[in-house]
Amino acid sequence: MSRASLSVVSDSVTVRVPAKVNLHLGVGPLRDDGFHDLVTVFQALSLCDDIRLSPANELRVTTRGEGAADVPADATNLAVRAVNEVARRADRPARVAIDIDKRIPVAGGMAGGSADAAGALVGAAALWGLDIDRDDLTEMAAALGSDVPFALHGGTALGTGRGERLMPILARGEFHWVLAIARSGLSTPAVYGELDRLRESRPDSDIITTRPDELMAALTSGDPRVVAPLLHNDLQPAALSLQPALRRTLRAGVDAGALNGIVSGSGPTCAFLCADETSAVNVAAELSGVGVARAVRTASGPVPGARLLHD
Ligand SMILES: C[C@@](CO)(OP(=O)(O)O)[C@H](O)COP(=O)(O)OP(=O)(O)OC[C@H]1O[C@@H](n2ccc(N)nc2=O)[C@H](O)[C@@H]1O
Ligand SMILES: Nc1ncnc2c1ncn2[C@@H]1O[C@H](COP(=O)(O)OP(=O)(O)O)[C@@H](O)[C@H]1O
Structure with missing residues (x-):
């Protein structure tokens, strides 16, 4: 099948992704690779971004809402990087319009960019009807940023490594x-x-x-x-x-x-x-x-x- 004949499974998809807060953030010494080993407890919050993906002639991104003017509209946008990664893996062109409805503060320590990356991974897989298993999605997420796996995972979790290795934590109540x-x-x-x-x-x-x-x-x-x-x-x-x-x-x-x-x-x-x-x-x-x-x-x-x- 040629690339052009790959059919789009859905007209558009919207993914909701949460902000996070670190209830505990223990930071180890600086590693040789420029990262720090962490022991952290993440909690996903009801403050969310919505990421909409629709078929388009080329890959583009627009952002509206909280801090939209500070969000890059080029290939450095984490949602764009995520879609490019899914397209590369599926060997298909990344012809998608990404619309980000932002509520998570930009550069606010709440992992808004990571949330958008996680949303774009899930959205691109759904838009193109790809069957990417959870482990592969998590691996792609970790390559995009240390906090991206948690934005996929949500809930309350212990993060180790540079924050990308997760273990769910039981948290009762709200x-x-x-x-x-x-x-x-x-x-x-x-x-x-x-x-x-x-x-x-x-x-x-x-x-x-x-x-x-x-x-x-x-x-x-x-x-x-x-x-x-x-x-x-x-x-x-x-x-x-x-x-x-x-x-x-x-x-x-x-x-x-x-x-x-x-x-x-x-x-x-x-x-x-x-x-x-x-x-x-x-x-x-x-x-x-x-x-x-x-x-x-x-x-x-x-x-x-x-x-x-x-x-
Ligand atoms: C501090 C935390 C706490 O959850 O979140 P934010 O407050 O930024 O949302 C995270 O560690 C941020 O994770 P994230 O924003 O995904 O970072 P990355 O893109 O992977 O890395 C950006 C830069 O942060 C530093 N970095 C990040 C993670 C880590 N464990 N050690 C580090 O030293 C490095 O300088 C790295 O080049
Ligand atoms: N989709 C995106 N949303 C927000 N910021 C983004 C996005 N893509 C790239 N960035 C860049 O990432 C930087 C960190 O943003 P963000 O993830 O919101 O903060 P933090 O790392 O403090 O949680 C921003 O200053 C911006 O330049």
Whole structure:
């Protein structure tokens, strides 16, 4: 069969993909390949991007919504890279229009680009009727970025390696979060670099990357009051060093009634764990009034990873 005669199985597909927060982020020393070994606990949140893929004459991408102007519209867009990867594997032309409806803050430490990549992998496979098994999809995801496998996986999971090796974690119940989105983003490599710099200046500081057993046990209890004091992020001092104003944001969320606040991944989004949904709505309202963030959102977790939406 020639490439041109391959039939398109569907007119268009839409995939919904979640943001993540790291409930625990332990960062090991810098590896020779430029990455750091991690021990992290991811949770997928109800703040999602929607990725629509439709047949087109050429590969193109448009983004609307949250931070759209900061999302590349060329071959460096992670969704474009994902579609190119599926096309290469299927040996077919990547003639697809990708439309991203963004809600996940760009360069916000919530893995928005990774989510779009995961959505585009699932979307391209569905659009072209390809049968790619879960392990192969996960391998393709890991090649696109350390956080991409988790965006496929969703739920609550332990991440090791550079974050791409996943093991599901049992988390009971629903956790309610408030997200304070900062006025400008932070570059992930810059934040890891700042952590290395801070560690070099304090050579006696311990680097501990053991499994966070206490947090994992707390998650099975489903009680946010037990989980809240166990939130931990090794990248937080580095993010605070690059954006000192985040200290005020973290304080404001706790003052507004959150159980605890943490910088999400490499930041600068701050995530606040609340006792319940009502408390989250109240904390969000109060935090909006203080003016420490560009936008404030509520979200719950865990939610599933990349999933096809059916009209
Ligand atoms: C920090 C975390 C925490 O979940 O997420 P974000 O806060 O950015 O969303 C991740 O480790 C980000 O993962 P991701 O954004 O996929 O990173 P990649 O594209 O794989 O790598 C970008 C760069 O980040 C640094 N990096 C990333 C992962 C890792 N384990 N060690 C690193 O040092 C490296 O400098 C690398 O070149
Ligand atoms: N589809 C995409 N959405 C967002 N950012 C993207 C995308 N594709 C590439 N990028 C690039 O990736 C960088 C990191 O974006 P993002 O994944 O949103 O943040 P973070 O790594 O902090 O979670 C952005 O600054 C942008 O240049």
